[in-house]
Amino acid sequence: MKHLVAGWFYILAAAILALAAYFTGAAAGFAVLLFVLLFGLILMRQVPSEDGDHGEPLVTLPIATAPDPMSVIRATIDAMDLPVFVLGDTAEFVAQNRAAVQVFDEVAVGVHVSARWRSPSILDMIRETMDTGVQNQLEHSERLPSERTYIVQVSRLQLEGQSGGTAYYLLVFRDISELRRLDRMRSDFVANASHELRTPLASLRGFIETMQGPARDDPKSRERFLGIMLDQANRMSRLVDDLLSLSRLELKAHMAPSEMVDLVPLIGHVCDSLAPLADDLDVELRLDLADAPLRVLGDRDELVQVFENLVENACKYGQEGKIVEVSLRHDPVHGIEFSVKDKGPGIPAEHVPRLTERFYRVNVEDSRSKKGTGLGLAIVKHILTRHRARLIVRSEIGKGSEFTVRF
């Protein structure tokens, strides 16, 4: 549009001036004006001739600046954090990104994909995508160097303007090992929790049936059975309480506690409340608490739960050692440290790393007979994680165990 108006302007102006120059006899001026006339005509020719007025002529890049497709592909896959390989049309390696080098090491360019992955299902999948052009994916597990599970996806790269010539394929690996592990943990947890609840329920049902039938008229047996039933009902309610505690803690996992808590009186109070249990078990509780206040950012009730669990475990499982030592001090190197030490049978080394797993027990019958649920140390670990504190377990067979909390 701009060219059209300018063109007409030049033609009109030149025509008027040419007439003026002609009548005044200025030949040079006449020549200049003819040139301006010509310029106006040239401008008008640049207006597109198709229907409508499309404005500016198209700008095209010089050929030398158009990027090479392979370098664009390389830059793109390098920006991705999933391992990616580019394959050529005979399934040979053409390129790999940095993530692929880190996870699978370097592969040689030009080598067939089967040199790295022999799995027939992966090779069939690649072949199918090469034949049909349709994207495919499958789940694939590797054992070495460590057990991992991937979703492997292959898709044809559709380069713009390309018809015929070399086709490229992207082979992408998405690591789902962590997802699978969490799935397994969740289903194990549900199975364990159901199993733990089913045992006391089955026992309750058995006793109810006996009391309705054979023991209907036997007051002595009924009295004994009612006592057992109460124990089983208590066991179920301990389990449900612990499960609820765990799920509440999971909800709060990312919220740091904000209250200032002095641990000295808190631990004194925990030991006072456990004194009757220690007496029953014939265990002497020895306290060595700092004189000055030792404060941490924490949640009072949760910290009580931690110390109660650890001291109670030491009394129950270290009962035969007779003495349980509880200490709280400020270590110049490690900061505030709580420790509970028993002289019981100790814990075999292979069990120590797993003690904080849900329902993990060194001896299930022993734990049940001591009113354990197998969730105590899992709860302790959750609370300490929220408090940015660590649990350190040291144990020696025949000598006893020490559980330390380092804030």
Ligand code: ADP
């Ligand atoms: P539980 O409810 O069974 O006590 P915990 O999670 O508190 O569950 O403890 C898990 C297991 O760790 C216990 O069953 C027991 O086998 C072992 N354990 C914990 N504390 C001690 C200890 N002081 N001495 C020996 N074994 C212990």
